[in-house]
Amino acid sequence: MKKKGPLYALFLSLILLLPGCSSLTVLNPKGPSARTLSDTIILSIVVMLGVLAVVYILYIFVLVKYRAKKSNEGYIPEHEEGNKVLEAIWIIIPIIIVAFLSVVTVKTTTEVENVAADYKDQTPLVIYASSSNWKWHFSYPEEGIETVNYVNMPVHRAVEFRMYSFGTITSLWIPQLAGQKYAMSDMLTTLHLSADTEGSYIGKNANFSGKGFAHMEFEALVMSNKDYDEWVNDVKETAPELTEDEFKGLLATDFLGRKTYSSTHLEFSPPPGDHSEHMSGDGSEMDMDNGSEEHQDNKEIHPSPEPSSGTEFDSEPDPEVEQPLPSSPVDAETHDGH
Amino acid sequence: MKIDASKPLEYSTEENSNKIFGFWVFLGAEIPLFATLFTVYFVMVNRFASGPSASELFKIGPVLIETFLLLSSSFTIGLAIHAMRHGYKKAMMVFMAITLLMGLGFIGIEIDEFFTYVHEGATLQTSGFLSSLFVLLGTHGAHVSFGFLWGAGIMIQLWRHGITPATANKAFIFSLFWHFLDVVWIFIFSFVYLKGLM
């Protein structure tokens, strides 16, 4: 039909413009989770191209055959009520396609929501990723180190990101390693990923979060186990400690470059939904007369943990969360129940 | 305008019957409105932060009076419509007046409740729970207050023009509205107050 020409030209120009398939980051996975998603996407594209082909062929056929011509002038089409068999066909076949894709969806969704099959026997490396304004904080509770705006991880290792936000909803996305997931202020979300190949990958916040959104990128560097261990030891020895004041300063700043610390903010500012309720221990330290002020300050730092929230949208309780963090103060009783 | 004598006065013209049907559709829209407010309340009910919880805040006394007033007023508005069908203008006016007075009593008690809450430090700003409580009760209360003004307006028209197809239609629609508010209150009474007190 008439429309084919321009569309064809469009496709051609696109192919010329595309610097090759490797630039389609999403379809160039470097880890099992992203690979599952990439396969799902390609599968769905193929199925959908089939659907498109059927519609387009039928479309071109009717337009060519039944358009008004000199030869059929005065032709008055007959009344046609419909056809039960035909209509049943285009109800049943789409149902089959949708059912097939549903099975794929359920299977792959469950797959990427859990540790990848090849890594099932590992204890995942836990990294807390929290966002504030337009930066990312990565805390490694096991190693007791923290970074800002970059994250290093060992290759061939199950990694579990636990995400939350000190403000707006953000979305942690490393396209070549895994799909994205939101970081929110009053619940913890979990993202499982692992990398098969060493390398540096772009990570970003995918969810619009205001003025600085466009610049909220970070590097995800996947390194060999040896390099990773060296890096951790190096940080522990050379990097400064992250004090509460320093952390408040970080939160208050809009943009930051890279930072590295030899302790984590989790110790004085626990993540939401962490029911061990270890406040910073400030209850014992703070003076009675400025207590309320201090308390207010803390409210801002802690995305307030909620006692209970009975909606279906809360994350499933994460069994791992209960396990106390390495350096958390044990005096849970100092919590004054705000 | 054609008047169909075989139908009750409030349905007697096409316009009248359209208005009643239209009001039913409008009430159809009020259901998702209140359903959403209830949902918000149920999501928020345990999120009382540093403020009081439902069981700490609610007192059964005033709520029972409010319930009694509103339920009785639903009965009296029914009597008013009954009187209207028989063409008893005076009786109808009296029953409507009683209905509106009880509505006014309800609003008075509710406002007093709100003052008590605020006095106890439970304000709209205190917690998610209280925000949702005030907005749910407030929306219902605003409906009752609006109903009071509306009902009063209809009474003036009844007093001026008597029971005509137009005024009968308005009074009937008003009664639908009033019954609806009663139904909403029953939900508030059971799922907000009684459940909260448990």
Add this chain to the structure above:
Amino acid sequence: MDLDKFKVHGEPLIYGAMVSIALATIGILVGLTYFKKWGYLWREWLTTVDHKKIGVMYILAALLMLFRGGVDAMMMRLQTAAPEMKFLDAQHYNEVFTTHGLIMILFMAMPFIIGLMNVIIPLQIGARDVAFPRLNAVSFWLFFMGAMLLNISFVIGGSPDAGWSAYFPLASLEFSPTVGNNYYSLALQISGIGTLITGVNFIVTILKMRAPGMKLMKMPMFTWSVLITNVIIVFAFPVLTVALALMMFDRLFGSQFFTMANGGMDMLWANLFWVWGHPEVYIVILPAFGIYSEIIATFSKKNLYGYTSMVFSMLIISLLSFLVWAHHFYTMGQGAMVNSFFSITTMAIAVPTGVKIFNWLFTLRKGRITFTTPMLYTLAFIPIFTIGGVTGVMLAMASADYQYHNTMFLVAHFHYVLIPGAVFAVIAGFHYWFPKVFGFRLNERLGKHSFWWIVISFNVTFFPLFFLGLMGMTRRTYTYSEESGFGPLNMLSFVGAVGLAIGFLLLVYNIYWSTRYMPRDTTSDPWDGRTLEWATHSPMPIYNFAIVPTVQTRDALWSAKQDNIPLYDDKKITKIHMPSNTGKPFILGVIFFILGFSLVFSLWIPAILSGIGVIVMLAFMSFDRDHGYYISAEEVIATEKKLKRGETV
């Protein structure tokens, strides 16, 4: 009072907008005075309760908003055309894409559709007007004032800047301290109430005022689609009303619904918003399906194939539209189970939609297809919308969506759905029904020129975005680096946007040209139509039908023309009851505008006064004893004679 709040600082762009708004306003005022048109404007338009005029005003407003939203779009495409562009800063870019979304959905697509609905539905069901003509005027003025309120935000105080979905906590006072999101909550609230009233009005109109003999299953497909749409409006809009009210309370009165501390819950907003937001998509798309059904039947000279399954597929779509909202945030961490449920309900929508596509194709089959401008838009809709549909299925797969969410892939998808699904439809409907309202057709040659510009440029603009999404470009990004490699495709997209602009300008030129030069129709049925709206004169008299038609078949007019089934039981012309004009809806709208504006800036005294004003106006309307007037039988007969001779009335 802090005057600074009202000012918007910054760029020449804003000052330019201010100056042009001021000049346009002065121009309109001076023009009206000079040509002594104030009385005309008041008598014929501001106080009208005639569904046709209200419909025309809706469409005019929608066209205006199309250009406002289009300018926003051009600014966005220009800003992202190349890496590191310095045309807009982040804040203005955020405001521009937010208002682009709001305006295009709520103040362009919806009013355009409601406008067509207003003009056509009473005619199509053989009624004299809608059920509640004055309420209809109230609807229009509330919509219009809401739209104006949102539009002045650009120059007074600043526009909303948290996206059209206004997710909390980003839209909270803490992260969005300007008045922008106050405008959001109030402008949408005011026009939303108008829409809700429209919903009630049209449900009653369609269910109670159809011509004798028009059973539900004999209604034209457009009427069916509008009925279902209005049912969705009545059930979905109250959710928006509540959500916006809560937003207003949070921002103006410090309540704790969506805050981060004190028990607030930001995800609640996302849920409420999309419980309304997804049905909203079908509110603009179902009537479009109706318009296409009419046009396809007319221009293939065939009745609609599979009428019953068309109706049921719309019913199923409307039902499912309430069960899919969480697919807008699969990534919120609600777990595989919940996501799977919403994936399946979402993909299920593809089935009834597919049924419609195939039924349309089979309507064309064995027809005699003529390629008029409205038909061209309809035919372009099928292949393009199918791309939108299949990418919708791809997005519905929760796992894959983890990679598409928030990217340009999503942007491409919903433009592939909404532009053919809603914009092409309203343009097609506009061309199709234009002669009905004005008595002459738009020029076909110009129409086809603008069609090809629009359709080709549309694909050039949005097809590259699919690839940008897969390359990892997130939406709502105001700038990107050279190394990202996003540059060339964005430039291509910008070129397409320029083409789209040319297409739309041609469309406007066509309206101007046709008004001046197109010959007036004498037939009142220029397309050889099938349904009742073509059974009366074009333009139609104020009372629509001198005699109310009687319906025996689905395509009543077609049967009358083809099989000589009489359209009118041989009835005599009798006097006709008409509602009288009233200025109260307009005044009510103005008071609502003042109320909204005062609340935006927390001006409590004017807010309270205008709040009282609203109640007083409602009381005035309740006490109104004007029950309309009668047009005598003689007058109707005289008008009919004149119209038959082709004179204007």
